[in-house]
Amino acid sequence: MNDPEPLILPTLTEGAELVGEFKGSGYRQPPQLVRLPNRQLVQLPPLLFSVAKALHDHRHLAADPHAALAEVADAVTAEANxxxxxxxxxxxxxxxxxxxxxxxxxxxxxxxxxxxDTFLALRFRTAVFPATATWFLSGLFAWLFKPAVLLPSITMVAAAEVWLVATQPMGEALNNAIRTPTSILFVLALTVLSCVFHEIGHASACRYSGVRPGVMGCGIYVVWPAFYTDITDSYRLGRGGRLRTDLGGVYFNGIFLIALAVLYALTGYDPLLVAVVAVNLEIIQQLLPTLRFDGYYIISDLVGIPDLFKYMRPILRRTLLRRPAEERLNALKRWPQIVVTVWVLTVIPALAFQLGLIAIKVPDLILANWQRAQNLALSAQAGAGPLELLAGTLQLILLTLPLLGLALLTYWMLRWLTSKIIKIPTPQQA
Incomplete structure (x- = not known):
């Protein structure tokens, strides 16, 4: 006979951390959170969390696993009644x-x-700044969230917007900027800098709220390059702290806009106005709730549900196919169910409309890409300078990305609809 395997007291996975109750959640029974070593959050029912916590509390008894497990069982019994x-x-x-x-x-x-495998998640992530660097950077700007600074800053952003948009020649500045390679590169550099400052805003909001931000880096969202900040620890906060973290990036875009307005007032340099337009477009994009931008996470934290996309299937099956509500949907409180249902029934037509707008522009985009490629080739043959060639190449890439994004989003949406909702049977099943 084989000897039974020796019992070893289980422990939390190295690097895992107990977070605790999901505050302000939209669930009838608030889940408990555990952060895994890869910083992914796991939701646990109270009983499982009690077991994990008891194991962690009794880890010092690892030399006698049987006695330790008896202590764990007693602790869980007391917790579970x-x-x-x-x-x-x-x-x-x-x-x-x-x-x-x-x-x-x-x-x-x-x-x-x-x-x-999160639907429409950021992929190919690469950390650029470690958590220690993020902590340092967030400490430089966390004071901007103090009420005595926050309210005047928001007022200044509104005043700068009115002055720039209502009184300054935006169209003329745009026409002048696109003719000069140095202006194009300057605007692109400022746009990237604004995106980086946006991420510092999320990290600074985390630090101001009393939790640690993680790494900062970049990745690919659908086909577009994107920056990110690991703010997983914001789930330790209540609803207000999480919303502050969600809005911190857009708030810092506003601070960046104030700096651009001051520089333009001092210099009158037209490309700064184009950069203002780019920052405003970034703010609008971030507030859209259709994809995983800040607007999506604002709704998510308002209702207290971490992943709204995973409720698309049960809501569509209940609403369109008249199927009984699934267990995961019944686990939500009444008002979060209503909000998520409205979000699902709004975001799918909105996303389809956005994809449709891009689809309508496909012939124009293809023609513009072809003309841009021809002009770039002619410029290279004519001995154009490196800055002109770089600006032309970047313009060509920016014109190509929407086409690739349209193709990928359409493919993912069709695959998701057929696999998750319609569930086409295989020949064996049929």
Whole structure:
């Protein structure tokens, strides 16, 4: 006979951290949160969280696993108001917690951390600044969230917008800027700088609220380059703190806009006005709730539901196909259900409308791309300077990205609709 495997006291996965109750959640039973080593958040029901917490609290008894598990079972019993045996504790660990990556298995095996396949998520992430650098940068600007600074700053942003948009020659500045390669590159550089400052705004809001921001970096969103800041720890905050973090980026765009207005007032340099237009377009884009921009996360934190997209399927099946409500939908409180239903039934037509607008422009975009490519080739043959060639190349890339984005979004949406909602049967199933 084979000897039974030795029992090893399971522990939290190295690097995992217990966050606690999801404050201001939209669930009937607020879930408990655990942050995995890859900074992914896992939602646990109270019983599983009690087991994980008891294991962590009794880790000092690892030398005697049986005694430790008895202590864990007693602690969970007291928390759950129902008798939980050591065998049940081991079952919950090996069948529930370890597969999620929260704890090790009872034989000491470390769990594998599966990467979440989140719909329309940022991909190919690369950290540029470590958490220590983000902490330093956020400390330089966190004071901007003090009420004595915040309210005057918002007033100044509004005043700058009125002055720039209502009184300054935006169209003329744009026409002048696109004719000069140095102006184009200057505006692009300011736009990138504004995006970076936007991310510092999220990190600074985190620090002001009392939690630590993570790394800052860049990745690809659909086909567009994008910056990101890891603000996972904002889930330790209540609804107000999370909303401050969501809006911190747009607020810092406003601060950046004030700086552009001051520079333009001092110099009268037209490309600064074009940069103002670019920053305003960035703000509008970030507030759109259709994709995973800031507007999406604002709605998400208002209703207290971390991932709105995963409720598309149950809401569409209930609304369009008249199917009974799924368990995950019934787990939501009444008013979050209403808000998420309105969001789903609004965002799908809105996203389709946005894709349709781009689709209508496809012939013009293809023609513009072809003309831009021809002009770039002619400029290269004529011995154009490196700045002119660089500006032309960047313009060609920016004109091509919407076409690639349209193709990918259409493909993903059709695949998602057929696999998640319609569920076309395979020949074997038919």
């Amino acid at each position: 129902a008798r939980i045996s050591t065998e049940q504790v081991l079952f919950l660990i090996d069948r529930k917690l370890a597969p999620l990556g929260v704890t090790t298995y009872s034989n000491g095996t470390a769990p594998s951390l599966a990467k979440a």
